[in-house]
Amino acid sequence: MTTGPPAPRRAGILSLRRAKITRMSLRTLISVHLGEPSPESGSASKAGSASEAGVEPAPPGEVAAAEDALIARLDGTTRKSFEVIRAGLYNAPPSGDDWERLADSAYAGFARTVLEIAAVRAAAIQAGDIPYAADKAFAADEVAVLGRAVRVALLRDETWLPELLDRLLPAVAVAPTPARTLPSQALVFEVARSAQEFPTPEAAAALRAVRGIVRHAGVPKQLDRNLKRIDAALADRTEVAFRLPDLGFGPDGVYRSVVGEHEARITIGEDATLTWHRLDGQGLRGVPAAVRRDHPARLKELRELVKRARAHLTTLTRALEGALLAEPGQTYGRWRAEQAAHPLGRPLTERLIWEVEVAPGEWRAGLPVEDGRRFIDAAGEPWAAVGEDAAIRLWHPVRATPGEIRAWRDQLTERHLRQPFKQAFREIYVLTPAERETRVYSNRFAAHILRYRRLYGLFKARSWQAGMLGPWDGGYEGEATRVLPGRRWRGRLFVEYVDPAWQDELASTDQVRFERRTDDGWREAALEDVPPTVFSEVMRDVDLFVGVTSIAADPEWTDRGEDRYRDYWHRAGFGDLSASAEVRRDALARLLPRTRIADRVELSGRFLRVRGSRRTYKIHLGSANILMEPDDAYLCIVPSSRGAAGDGLFLPFEDERLSLILSKAFLLADDADITDPDILRQIERSA
Structure with a gap:
């Protein structure tokens, strides 16, 4: 399930490479990134990055000044997005569009340059060429610039970034002396926050490696919180989530380790489970006393591995669910190599229905077996896949006939096969005559009364963005938006704050609308133009919000005596x-x-x-x-x-x-x- 660059080899502090030092200013490199003639040496004009040209540590303040100089020479739309990003206001945070505009500009080359310069400075501190002072390796404005650079590189999923982070992070996380301080605690946490916003498996691995060597007592705890959020966020980047490492599991989905006179096995199925066996293979009910007594550290490591494997399964499950919207899919050969045969991915893929394009426009659905070499159809009959270049995608019931849906539900029930997420039993939503009449909005889920705090938490859990509502100016009306995987479509749910009743904060629902992304930003779309899978998935989320948070789902609401929402409770309940x-x-x-x-x-x-x-x-x-x-x-x-x-x-x-x-x-x-x-x-x- 790995794609992109292979996992880089970890570089310890003692093996940090010293960059070649040449005389090239940041302003010269900016000219290079803009495609302009270099004001300095001719060799500099051919340099594509600091790693290719060689740089020297920049003087304090020059990094931020160089960023200002670059931004001033970009187009107006990109400059506007950059100002939104730099302001980072709580009530007007930057959107994915702002970051993508910046990432598509000359800032991408600048990002690599400043990160290489940061690595050079960190290496110089480790070598003693620059005097060490705790948390003084980078000024606050430099950390902000480097954070933006890391975010742009992560968003672009740059192939050079994993190796650079493997050099930079250890050098700023551990003092060159026996001290427990860090050259730049601020930069370590800025990289971690960047990876929360635009996660990659390689960034998570680099941060985990640093977490294991840092000496400061408080930093690992904070990094653990960051890593938990990174693992969760990875699920929303389907294109990179499948690069998660196999953690040492074998092709059969089992991790084996001999511990003293016993063997530990962690098996991947619906969950990751740790079992113990004698060396002759006989299973045991629990952890052997000898292991508890003689190998407590190894036992702790194995339990931690179970937690990581479960986290990976959760991430991959969410990523696969997001991939339901991937209309074109991927090639069958790549899918087999990266997902169907992956030790952690195989137990998930084998419980999901996939469809292969067996002829132009003709798709055939099946459950994969034998690492995806064959499939079983809804009638239980096996069939072989086609060529390596054939397209494969997850089956979505909104594209199927009622008969096909019934057949798959029967098959899964007969086989006692529980899917990682609802697929065969997934709710589907199609346009109604009323929605064709309203044309650009749906009132299907309007006028429901929901518990607002629970609703707000569910927004975040389902990757919807929403401002907080409340009894203050501007807090009585709002909307929640979800950008679908692929970033071409987004849904909007309008909500209103309801005056507290019986000490409960409530919200009422209103219209659902859809927008399509264009070169000029988001533009409202007619419901008939929304792809069926996109429409169905957004409406499914809204149905979930109503079903889970509506006061109609509260069996005790009717006991509240006189209440203005009692009629709604009975009608909806x-x-x-x-x-x-x-x-x-x-x-x-x-x-x-x-x-x-x-x-x-x-x-x-x-x-x-x-x-x-x-x-x-x-x-x-x-x-x-x-x-x-x-x-x-x-x-x-x-x-x-x-x-x-x-x-x-x-x-x-x-x-x-x-x-x-x-x-x-x-x-x-x-x-x-x-x-x-x-x-x-x-x-x-x-x-």
Whole structure:
């Protein structure tokens, strides 16, 4: 699953290379990057970077002055973007477009130059050519310039950057003396923040290497926080996420290590699990006492490796889900080498449906087996892939027929195959006649009342950008936006702050709109022009926001007495099913016949109807709220923290609401065994 440059070999501080020193000013190099004749030596005019020409450490202040000189000579649009980036205001942060304009300009060459100059200065400090002083290697304005340079290089995914970071970071993270201080703690953290914004696996690896050698007590803790955010952010850069290292796992997805008289195995499947075995292969139930006693450090390393493997699986899963929008896909040969045969990637790819272009415009779907050499179709029949140059992409149900979707859902259920994320059981959203009438906006999810704090957290979890709403000037209206992978489309959800009710901060939803990226920026698009996958994925997110954060999903809301949102709670809590609830209904239709309560349950319209000994109950498939027959009296059951489905029932996908509905169904089917006085009081009062 590795692409781009191979992982660079780590360079220790003692092996730092000394750059060749020549007399070339930053202003000369700026002229080179702008394609202008050099005001100095002729050889300098042919230099493409500081590493090629050789540079000397720049005097204090010259780095920032050189950046100002470069920016002044760029076009007006790029200069405007740069000023937004440099200001970095909380209420008006730079967008991806601002960074991309800067990265597409002559600043890219300047970025390499100043980073090479920084590496030269750091090497000189390590060699003793420049006197050492803690945290004085770079001034504050220089750190800011270098941070912008690193961000531009990371955004461009420059092939030269990993090797440079391997030289620069160790040299600024450890003093050339036995001191626990750093030549530039500020630059270490600036690089880490840059990698959070534009992550690459190589930048994360360089920071992890530095984390292992730094002597300062507080720096590793902060780097751990940075690295956690970098790992999460990698998932949003699908084009680089698959370069994550294999961590030493074998082709079979197993990491093996002999520890004393035992063997540790970390196996990649749905999760990363650590097991212990005797050297003859016999499995053990837990960690051997001898390992705990004699090899505590190695045991800690193995447990840390499990955590890293799980983090990689999470990152790759999110990256694959983002790749659902990749219409053209990639070549089959590259996919096999980088994903299907990768020790960490294979367990994910084998549980997902892929489609191969077997003829121009003709795609065939299948589950990969044998490292992707063959596929199994929805009927369970094997078929061989085509040529190495054939296109392959993830199958998306919005491109499939209802019959194909049903067949894949049957296949996965029969095979007890749980996918890394919803794919066969994924909700799909297509244009409605009402949306064709409104043309540029959708009111499908308008006028819902949501818990705002929970909504704001979900925005961040799903990569939506939103300003904070609240009871202040300008805080009553806002929008959340999500730029889709590929950065060609983005969705917009408009929200309004609602005056606090019962000490709850609430928000109401409004329109959903779409924009297409053009040379002039983002331009509003008609809904009919939005690709079906883009439309479906954005609307799926909005449906998720409503389903998870709506007050209709709160079973206790109705007990608040007089409340102006009570009508909404009842309407949304028992109303028509959303696309996610329809998928839930489909899954229940497949699962319930296999349960011990099959003869006491039935799907009826919007509800799962459960016949108990005391009453008959109707569980809404959207909200999981319960009504009791014959008078539709409401039954409040607060979900337990366990949220178990009951009977160890296999679920084809993770869905908290589906598990909740099933757990309530099992409870109510055996209502004669209920002992909770609050539940019994409600049942008996309405009987």
